[in-house]
Amino acid sequence: MLEAEKVANADKLLKLRVRVGNEERTIVAGIARYYQPEELVGKKVVIVANLKPARLRGIVSQGMVLAAVDDESLSLVTPERAIKDGAQVR
Numbered sequence: 810m811l812e813a814e815k816v817a818n819a820d821k822l823l824k825l826r827v828r829v830g831n832e833e834r835t836i837v838a839g840i841a842r843y844y845q846p847e848e849l850v851g852k853k854v855v856i857v858a859n860l861k862p863a864r865l866r867g868i869v870s871q872g873m874v875l876a877a878v879d880d881e882s883l884s885l886v887t888p889e890r891a892i893k894d895g896a897q898v899r
Contacts, residue, residue: 813846830895
């Protein structure tokens with residue numbers, strides 16, 4: 810993850826900047842209750858990149874971050890080994 814910041818006037822949303830292969834994308838994710846922006850910078854995450862862009866709070870979101878959630882917590886899906894940006898999920 811290249812950048813992460815809180816979305817103004819939204820308690821649950823973070824604006825994320827990620828690299829997908831040679832391109833950069835903006836993703837708006839409802840994970841602010843579980844992660845601080847500074848925790849996410851440099852983290853590798855799994856995203857769904859083949860979604861139609863959606864506008865959330867005036868920001869165009871170009872994908873979705875994958876996470877596991879239960880009644881009390883949320884955990885981002887991350888690769889267990891070093892892998893290149895843009896690697897495909899199979």
